[in-house]
Amino acid sequence: xxxxxxxxxxxxxxxxxxxxxxxxxxxxxxxxxxxxxxxxxxxxxxxxxxxxxxxxxxxxxxxxxxxxxxxxxxxxxxxxxxxxxxxxxxxxxxxxxxxxxxxxxxxxxxxxxxxxxxxxxxxxxxxxxxxxxxxxxxxxxxxxxxxxxxxxxxxxxxxxxxxxxxxxxxxxxxxxxxxxxxxxxxxxxxxxxxxxxxxxxxxxxxxxxxxxxxxxxxxxxxxxxxxxxxxxxxxxxxxxxxxxxxxxxxxxxxxxxxxxxxxxxxxxxxxxxxxxxxxxxxxxxxxxxxxxxxxxxxxxxxxxxxxxxxxxxxxxxxxxxxxxxxxxxxxxxxxxxxxxxxxxxxxxxxxxxxxxxxxxxxxxxxxxxxxxxxxxxxxxxxxxxxxxxxxxxxxxxxxxxxxxxxxxxxxxxxxxxxxxxxxxxx
Ligand code: PSV
Ligand code: MN
Ligand code: MN
Numbered sequence: 039x040x041x042x043x044x045x046x047x048x049x050x051x052x053x054x055x056x057x058x059x060x061x062x063x064x065x066x067x068x069x070x071x072x073x074x075x076x077x078x079x080x081x082x083x084x085x086x087x088x089x090x091x092x093x094x095x096x097x098x099x100x101x102x103x104x105x106x107x108x109x110x111x112x113x114x115x116x117x118x119x120x121x122x123x124x125x126x127x128x129x130x131x132x133x134x135x136x137x138x139x140x141x142x143x144x145x146x147x148x149x150x151x152x153x154x155x156x157x158x159x160x161x162x163x164x165x166x167x168x169x170x171x172x173x174x175x176x177x178x179x180x181x182x183x184x185x186x187x188x189x190x191x192x193x194x195x196x197x198x199x200x201x202x203x204x205x206x207x208x209x210x211x212x213x214x215x216x217x218x219x220x221x222x223x224x225x226x227x228x229x230x231x232x233x234x235x236x237x238x239x240x241x242x243x244x245x246x247x248x249x250x251x252x253x254x255x256x257x258x259x260x261x262x263x264x265x266x267x268x269x270x271x272x273x274x275x276x277x278x279x280x281x282x283x284x285x286x287x288x289x290x291x292x293x294x295x296x297x298x299x300x301x302x303x304x305x306x307x308x309x310x311x312x313x314x315x316x317x318x319x320x321x322x323x324x325x326x327x328x329x330x331x332x333x334x335x336x337x338x339x340x341x342x343x344x345x346x347x348x349x350x351x352x353x354x355x356x357x358x359x360x361x362x363x364x365x366x367x368x369x370x371x372x373x374x375x376x377x378x379x380x381x382x383x384x385x386x387x388x389x390x391x392x393x394x395x396x397x398x399x400x401x402x403x404x405x406x407x408x409x410x411x412x413x414x415x416x417x418x419x420x421x422x423x424x425x426x427x428x429x430x431x432x433x434x435x436x437x438x439x440x441x442x443x444x445x446x447x448x449x450x451x452x453x454x455x456x457x458x459x460x461x462x463x464x
Contacts, residue, residue, distance in 0.1 A: 039118060039450050041125040046435050049444065053426075053436045060423040071393045075424060078390045082383055082428035086360070087318070088132035088160035089375060091140040093365035094119045095461025106370055108451030109459035113140045114151050116461070119372060119451075121155030126441055128434035129379050132160040134213070134361045137200045138170055145206045160211070161253060161315060161359050162204035166193040167217035167261070180218040182238035183231040183267045190238050197242040205247060211359060212246065213288060213315060214239065215255035219262030219269075231267050236280050243281040253288035253315035253359065254278050258295050260325055271303045275312055286314025286356070290363055291341070292325040293317075301340045308348030308355045316345075317363035318382055327364045329374055331381025338381065339417045342389035370448055376439045380425070387421040 065075045094116050095109040110116040116133070123130040133152065135142075142148040152159065166181030174192060179185065181193035201212055218235065220226040243252055256274040259266055268274055271287055278285035287307050294300055307313035320326070320333045331338050348355055362378050365371065393412055400408040426436045435441035442448075 039122060039447060039454065041122060041441075041445060041447075043125075043433055045445065046125065046433065046441065049441055050430055050436045054430075057423040057426045057436070060420070061427055064419070064421075064423060068391060071396070073391060073393065078387060079424055079428045079431060081390060082387055082424060083128070083432040085129060085383065085386060086131045087129055087379060087382060088134040088359070088361040089120045089123060089130050090134045090136065090163075090361055090363055090365075091116050092136050092461075093362060093375060094371050095365075095459070096367050096369075096371055097365050097461070102367075103460065104367060105457065105459050106448075107457040107459060108448055108453075108455045109371070109461040111455065111459060111461070113142055113148060115455070116140065117148070117151045117155060117157060120157055122442075122447055123372060123375055123379070124155055124157060126435045126438040127376065127379050128429065128432040129383065130375070131156050132158045134160045134163060135204075135207075135209075136163040136165055137196075137203060138165060141203065142207065145203075149207060159204065159207040159209040160361065161213040162200050162207075162209050162211070163213045163215070164197045164200040166196055167215075177217075180216075180226075180231070180267070182214075182216055183218040183226075183235040185230070185234075190234060194238050194241050198245050201242075201246055201250070204250075210249060211251040211253060211315070212242070213253040213255060214242070215257070215288075215290075216268055217261050217266075219259075219266035220264050221262050222264050226265065226267075228265070232273075235267050236277055239277055239281050239285070243285055246284070250284065251314055251356070251359075252278070252281060252285040254281075254285060255288040255290055255293070255315075255317070257290065257293040257325065271307065275307065275310070278312055278314075286312050288315035288317065288359075289313065290317035290319070290325075291330075291338075292319045292321045292327055292363070296323070300337065301344045304341055304344040305348065308344070308352045311352065311354035311356075313348070313355055313358065315359040315361065317361050318378060319362065319364035328366060329364055329369070329381070330362065330378035331385065332377070335381065335385065336417060338385040339388050340413070342385040343392055343413065343416075346386070346389040346392070347394070372447065373439060373442060376442060380439070383425050383428075384421055387424050388416050388419060391416040391419055391421065 096106040175189040184190045254274045256268045258269050274287040318330045320328050397412045
């Protein structure tokens with residue numbers, strides 16, 4: 039299933055005029071504050087988010103999985119699906135692979151498929167939270183933190199193998215997320231577990247090519263319910279400092295206890311030049327991995343406000359590696375990803391519209407009311423005409439979800455792959 043540029047431009051023609059008057063209104067309104075909407079359109083058109091190879095099937099639950107039909111059965115088919123997303127949005131030009139869920143059997147062939155869709159290989163994800171069939175050591179009681187040196191070495195070697203696969207594909211980063219921790223008090227010696235983890239990470243870091251980065255993800259709980267070794271941003275920050283310059287913290291939006299001020303974490307890490315990666319999703323309770331922006335869109339905007347500020351004012355922080363980390367059971371996975379991409383671009387655009395000069399002045403004068411008004415004025419702006427213009431500019435569909443439905447993508451995928459399909463992943 040491939041969507042041609044002709045199909046897209048024919049569909050776009052029908053919508054050409056519908057958003058131009060709204061766009062002109064925004065141009066005039068923001069020009070008065072010295073904010074150029076056309077510059078924002080450029081930035082939005084350039085924004086790229088990686089799609090994880092494990093989010094293309096219905097999943098995201100440890101209970102029952104119900105096939106949506108037409109799900110990809112191989113890495114090639116996953117890339118084809120991301121190709122559809124990228125053709126429709128021009129925002130999804132990268133894939134993030136999870137090894138060993140998605141080991142390329144033929145690297146050259148996989149690279150060609152990716153290239154044909156304009157997809158690059160973003161961060162590689164290692165997996166030491168499950169034992170694979172024929173595994174020589176077990177991760178039942180942890181991987182990089184295990185009390186048993188043989189298990190630690192096995193997990194270290196796995197990460198090195200993932201780096202090697204990534205090198206062949208042209209990836210430039212490794213994301214490490216550990217499930218390591220304890221289910222019960224007394225099970226682990228906290229200090230020993232942390233020391234083991236630090237030493238293991240250092241050993242992986244040392245083998246990374248010089249132009250690679252390491253992203254260390256944190257999460258407070260699940261699958262361990264008493265303690266997790268890398269539980270929070272502080273632990274991740276400490277470990278990345280211990281590893282070296284090219285190790286960074288990765289923030290996953292779902293990996294915080296309720297009401298954590300994520301935007302403040304983002305600001306702190308960027309100030310210290312240590313925010314490397316970002317996983318988008320949304321949640322109401324825990325690591326729910328539901329569609330970006332579906333539950334707390336204002337929180338997402340506030341986070342983007344700090345990201346935008348940091349991207350402008352913190353040259354000490356590297357370019358960020360963006361990825362969606364959401365997947366679940368009841369939506370067409372591709373429609374769900376289109377909704378997530380839309381929510382990300384909306385929050386990004388709204389953050390770009392914040393009148394930073396006025397905000398700085400209001401902060402200086404401690405005009406608390408005005409500060410809030412400035413942020414909420416940007417947040418309450420309907421920025422969808424900006425997204426439409428950015429998409430038209432980059433050759434994407436002006437309304438990707440509508441195009442997806444109109445082109446009958448899922449129907450075709452089901453015809454091609456069948457109804458009883460199940461993609462690898464969680
Ligand atoms: C763990 O909850 C996590 O957020 C990590 O990024 C994993 O790689 C991913 O989810 C697996 O779905
Ligand atoms: Mn994640
Ligand atoms: Mn997660």
